[in-house]
Amino acid sequence: xENNLSLTGxxxxxxxxxxxxxxxxxxSGLFILVLASFNLNFPNKTFWLYTSLSAIGIGVIWFAQxxxxxxxxxxxxxxxxxxxxxxxxxxxxxTGVILTGFYIVLYFYPELLGLNAxxxxxxxxxxxxxxxxxxxxxxxxQWFVYGTLYTIAILSFGVKFIWKxxxxxxxxxxxxxVMFFQLxxxxxxxxxxxxxxxxxxxxxxxxxxxxxxxxxxxFEQYRVDSMINxxxxxxxxxxxxxxxxxxxxxxxxxxxxxxxxxxxxxGCGGLAETAGDSFRQLSDKSQSAWKIERWVVHSVVVFVTxxxxxxxxxxxxxxxxxWLNKTTxxxxxxxxxxxxxxxxxxxxxxxxxxxxxxxAIGYLAIILSLIxxxxxxxxxxxxxxxxxxxxxxxxxxxxxxxxxxxGTGFYPIFGNRVWCRFGCPMAAILGFQQRLFSRFRITTxxxxxxxxxxxxxxxxxxxxxxxxxxxxxxxxxxxxxxxGICSAVCPRGVLKLENDSMNGRINANEILLGNDVDLxxxxxxx
Amino acid sequence: xLRPSELIISRSLKIxxxxxxxxxxxxxxxxxxxxxxxxxxxxxxxxxIRKQSDKRITVIxxxxxxxxxxxxxxxxxxxxxxxxxxxxxxxxxxxxxRIELKNAFVSQVQPxxxxxxxxxxxxxxxxQLIIASGSNYNKFGWKGQDLDGVQGMVTKQDLELLxxxxxNCKHAVIVGGGLIGSEMAEMLSTRKIPVTFLVRxxxxxxxxxxxxxxxxxxxxxxxxxxxxxxxxNLREIVSDENGxxxxxxxxxxxxxxxxxLVGLTAGVSPNIHFLKGSGIELGRGVKVNRSLQTNYENIYxxxxxxxxxxxxxxxxxxxxxxxxxxxxxxxxxxxxxGNPMQYNxxxxxxxxxxxxxxxxxxxxxxxxxxxxxxxxxxxxQDGRKCITINxxxxxxxxxxxxxxxxxxxxxxxxxxxxEERSVDFVIENLKQANFEPEFYKTYETEIQQSFxxxxxxxx
Numbered sequence: 001x002e003n004n005l006s007l008t009g010x011x012x013x014x015x016x017x018x019x020x021x022x023x024x025x026x027x028s029g030l031f032i033l034v035l036a037s038f039n040l041n042f043p044n045k046t047f048w049l050y051t052s053l054s055a056i057g058i059g060v061i062w063f064a065q066x067x068x069x070x071x072x073x074x075x076x077x078x079x080x081x082x083x084x085x086x087x088x089x090x091x092x093x094x095t096g097v098i099l100t101g102f103y104i105v106l107y108f109y110p111e112l113l114g115l116n117a118x119x120x121x122x123x124x125x126x127x128x129x130x131x132x133x134x135x136x137x138x139x140x141x142q143w144f145v146y147g148t149l150y151t152i153a154i155l156s157f158g159v160k161f162i163w164k165x166x167x168x169x170x171x172x173x174x175x176x177x178v179m180f181f182q183l184x185x186x187x188x189x190x191x192x193x194x195x196x197x198x199x200x201x202x203x204x205x206x207x208x209x210x211x212x213x214x215x216x217x218x219f220e221q222y223r224v225d226s227m228i229n230x231x232x233x234x235x236x237x238x239x240x241x242x243x244x245x246x247x248x249x250x251x252x253x254x255x256x257x258x259x260x261x262x263x264x265x266x267g268c269g270g271l272a273e274t275a276g277d278s279f280r281q282l283s284d285k286s287q288s289a290w291k292i293e294r295w296v297v298h299s300v301v302v303f304v305t306x307x308x309x310x311x312x313x314x315x316x317x318x319x320x321x322x323w324l325n326k327t328t329x330x331x332x333x334x335x336x337x338x339x340x341x342x343x344x345x346x347x348x349x350x351x352x353x354x355x356x357x358x359x360a361i362g363y364l365a366i367i368l369s370l371i372x373x374x375x376x377x378x379x380x381x382x383x384x385x386x387x388x389x390x391x392x393x394x395x396x397x398x399x400x401x402x403x404x405x406x407g408t409g410f411y412p413i414f415g416n417r418v419w420c421r422f423g424c425p426m427a428a429i430l431g432f433q434q435r436l437f438s439r440f441r442i443t444t445x446x447x448x449x450x451x452x453x454x455x456x457x458x459x460x461x462x463x464x465x466x467x468x469x470x471x472x473x474x475x476x477x478x479x480x481x482x483x484g485i486c487s488a489v490c491p492r493g494v495l496k497l498e499n500d501s502m503n504g505r506i507n508a509n510e511i512l513l514g515n516d517v518d519l520x521x522x523x524x525x526x
Numbered sequence: 527x528l529r530p531s532e533l534i535i536s537r538s539l540k541i542x543x544x545x546x547x548x549x550x551x552x553x554x555x556x557x558x559x560x561x562x563x564x565x566x567x568x569x570x571x572x573x574x575i576r577k578q579s580d581k582r583i584t585v586i587x588x589x590x591x592x593x594x595x596x597x598x599x600x601x602x603x604x605x606x607x608x609x610x611x612x613x614x615x616x617x618x619x620x621x622x623x624r625i626e627l628k629n630a631f632v633s634q635v636q637p638x639x640x641x642x643x644x645x646x647x648x649x650x651x652x653x654q655l656i657i658a659s660g661s662n663y664n665k666f667g668w669k670g671q672d673l674d675g676v677q678g679m680v681t682k683q684d685l686e687l688l689x690x691x692x693x694n695c696k697h698a699v700i701v702g703g704g705l706i707g708s709e710m711a712e713m714l715s716t717r718k719i720p721v722t723f724l725v726r727x728x729x730x731x732x733x734x735x736x737x738x739x740x741x742x743x744x745x746x747x748x749x750x751x752x753x754x755x756x757x758x759n760l761r762e763i764v765s766d767e768n769g770x771x772x773x774x775x776x777x778x779x780x781x782x783x784x785x786x787l788v789g790l791t792a793g794v795s796p797n798i799h800f801l802k803g804s805g806i807e808l809g810r811g812v813k814v815n816r817s818l819q820t821n822y823e824n825i826y827x828x829x830x831x832x833x834x835x836x837x838x839x840x841x842x843x844x845x846x847x848x849x850x851x852x853x854x855x856x857x858x859x860x861x862x863x864g865n866p867m868q869y870n871x872x873x874x875x876x877x878x879x880x881x882x883x884x885x886x887x888x889x890x891x892x893x894x895x896x897x898x899x900x901x902x903x904x905x906x907q908d909g910r911k912c913i914t915i916n917x918x919x920x921x922x923x924x925x926x927x928x929x930x931x932x933x934x935x936x937x938x939x940x941x942x943x944x945e946e947r948s949v950d951f952v953i954e955n956l957k958q959a960n961f962e963p964e965f966y967k968t969y970e971t972e973i974q975q976s977f978x979x980x981x982x983x984x985x
Contacts (some may be wrong), residue, residue: 072749072750072881072882073882074881074882075606075882077604077605077606078604078605078606078716079604079605079716080605080606081605081606081607081608082605083605167882168963169963169965169966169967170963170964170965170966173965286616287616443961445933445935445936445937445961446875446935446936446937446940447849447852447875447936448849448875448877448886448936450595450597450598450848450877451566451595451597451598451614452595452597452598452601452612453595453598453601453607453611453612453613453614454598454601454606454607456611457606457607457611466614467614470614484963484964487963488963489606491879491884492877492878492879492884492886493877493884493886493933493934493961496933496961496962496963496964497963497964498964510574510577511856512852512853512856513872513936513937513940514849514853514871514872514873514875514936514940515853515856515857515871515872516853516857516867516868516869516870516871516872517872517944518870519856519857519860519867519870520872
């Protein structure tokens with residue numbers, strides 16, 4: 001056993017020698033990529049690419065092995081709030097700045113990474129050409145570089161996560177699932193699909209699990225045209241894209257809650273749960289943060305709905321190949337939104353806070369009046385703005401800055417689910433359904449809660465889980481992604497993620513189980 | 527505009543205005559409930575009084591400005607949480623609910639004058655007083671028990687002291703094998719401080735746990751590289767030349783163990799020193815009747831510091847447990863708000879975590895079965911999971927269950943205990959009580975098989 005003899009501080013907070021070596025290995029892998037970015041010309045690109053990627057992957061896994069393998073199975077949160085990287089210390093801020101910088105370059109200055117619109121790639125992107133050629137037969141792009149690094153991150157930090165939670169089968173399965181979906185659906189399959197493309201057949205790059213509205217560009221004209229032109233396969237993909245959000249998603253969310261997507265399938269969720277796991281405790285749990293979250297995330301839903309409607313509207317009727325015309329489409333959108341609003345207000349109005357009701361009514365009024373405006377004005381613009389202006393604004397503000405720069409770049413500052421919590425329109429739609437019409441809930445175990453706060457602290461979505469658990473109330477929150485960590489870290493076995501009947505799903509107890517039966521009845525019946 | 531408080535009172539005035547001669551006087555007077563102690567008991571009482579009434583409420587604590595979860599202090603030391611995470615309510619909560627917080631130390635209570643005196647000399651009047659002052663760790667008169675580097679682990683101040691005491695600590699000794707002792711051992715081990723754990727009993731916590739369970743915890747403590755010394759009493763704590771601890775001597779062997787820290791975790795007792803000579807009846811704790819009232823009608827005591835004249839059912843007269851403190855707070859709030867209630871707790875339950883192993887209990891399981899009772903014990907081969915079911919041999923009535931490493935559903939066992947189910951029913955329906963996370967391996971079948979094998983063959 002190590003003795004705590006250090007005069008300057010505490011030996012338990014410093015890294016062990018294997019941890020240091022593993023970190024060095026991982027950083028040297030990254031360093032190769034940095035050198036490539038500065039146009040250092042590697043003689044054998046293939047060799048240096050694989051060396052770099054292996055060094056990163058092995059570095060992470062080795063670090064995990066050195067951190068967890070010798071410890072007994074159980075919760076491994078020791079020292080989290082003492083470490084600079086996980087406690088918004090200097091290392092946390094440095095990591096945040098580097099990540100943010102990477103995203104800014106990736107989205108706005110890909111030429112710095114070596115992207116060449118005409119001619120061959122240079123720099124970092126050219127280093128990835130061998131792998132891209134191997135998979136899709138095409139040279140790499142900045143998105144291929146990003147996709148590769150993203151996949152390596154999910155796979156290697158996924159192994160770390162599994163090691164950390166090896167006693168917990170729910171966490172193991174869930175992590176295998178996100179690793180699988182990232183590697184296959186998000187990375188390999190779309191690349192292989194490129195191989196099917198030829199002069200007269202072309203499918204758009206399609207990650208089938210990336211569903212509108214997360215995949216906000218799914219119904220843009222170039223994609224829809226390309227799918228229609230690709231015949232049966234393309235049409236099938238288009239139909240799949242539509243039923244994903246309108247049929248598959250509601251059924252699965254009803255049965256299992258939004259976790260089936262957010263923490264088992266989704267790529268954003270996948271990165272948050274693996275590479276972002278070390279930062280989950282940094283999410284803001286205050287009630288004011290919750291208020292902001294509700295307004296911001298639902299505003300994004302409205303924005304994406306308006307934007308997509310405008311974009312689809314703008315190209316419908318251009319020629320004879322779409323079976324929808326502009327008017328039918330707009331009326332369809334209006335009918336659908338009104339129907340959802342009416343059903344919710346008829347059956348679930350009691351479950352809304354006052355501000356949520358105002359918000360819902362206000363937003364519906366805005367959308368409907370904008371649609372009505374179209375029929376009155378007829379100047380080709382829908383919603384006062386050009387569709388293209390809406391599309392590019394959404395792409396920059398939400399697609400790039402919110403989900404990338406802030407969402408991932410700020411992991412070490414705001415926690416790993418900032419995008420999912422405040423920005424993701426898909427999560428908001430699934431959450432809306434989860435709150436109102438799903439069998440999923442987190443059950444509280446009678447009177448066993450001791451208000452310790454582990455559940456709230458480690459909730460990446462910033463839900464104050466304890467506030468419910470200490471009242472003996474089940475947790476039915478739209479933002480809950482069902483990661484299961486609250487249940488894992490609970491020292492008294494109080495929380496359980498469950499799918500059960502809709503009846504009695506939400507139950508606040510004034511007096512908790514364990515007390516005088518008459519008193520409990522008396523108070524709880526009130 | 528009327529504030530809510532005035533609204534309620536003016537509404538009641540409408541009904542009673544024939545009797546009340548001077549409504550203004552009533553309007554200005556709000557009963558003052560003062561609560562000493564801001565732990566789970568005092569705060570539960572305050573919250574429930576606020577829910578049902580408009581009385582003025584003041585909560586006094588010298589320990590911390592705001593309510594925090596005492597059971598989670600260990601996690602701050604281990605780096606799982608920061609101090610603010612321990613607070614179950616955000617700081618604005620108290621003002622919003624008009625619960626006044628006072629950081630002060632009560633040095634004297636004068637029941638005849640309905641008055642408190644603080645250590646500053648300041649005084650405060652009350653109409654009703656709730657004493658919820660909790661407990662403090664035991665010192666049994668050991669030589670050296672007041673040296674620097676000797677401490678317990680109960681309060682926020684203890685936590686802060688532990689940070690200071692464990693700077694460059696090379697070896698620690700913990701005295702007393704209970705839950706706090708095991709928690710303190712876990713805390714120190716996360717800082718890589720070698721720990722010797724002196725336990726008086728022949729096996730860890732075997733005054734409470736049946737032997738099979740106690741053994742699981744013994745092994746688990748050793749697995750965490752804690753030097754567990756059973757059958758070991760403390761003789762004395764040895765001082766260095768500066769009045770600081772430098773070692774302990776074990777009673778049985780006379781062995782001296784060098785250390786820079788001694789953790790005293792041999793149980794807790796009610797923190798009632800400030801009440802001595804006040805006229806409030808004291809035993810080990812503040813003596814209360816079933817309504818949690820002391821010998822003064824308007825003074826109540828709840829939580830760790832309250833002592834029943836006689837234990838209720840199988841319970842001890844003093845219950846120093848989170849859940850019982852909370853229940854007493856719920857009850858006393860009813861009484862104070864004009865709905866007199868007795869403390870009449872339901873079926874016993876409790877839980878704990880020993881390093882990585884979770885423990886839950888429902889109903890009563892004693893270390894040795896009592897007359898007419900017997901135990902069914904099942905242990906998993908990994909040595910980290912087991913259950914013990916206590917039942918009456920003749921009637922086969924289910925009396926209680928302990929589980930280690932398997933989560934069970936409180937509601938289900940509470941129901942079965944109320945329905946007085948048989949042990950056979952419990953074993954057969956054990957699946958219904960499972961509260962493990964999804965996809966976890968379940969052991970009901972294995973437990974059922976083991977139970978059937980264990981039963982004497984009938985007919």
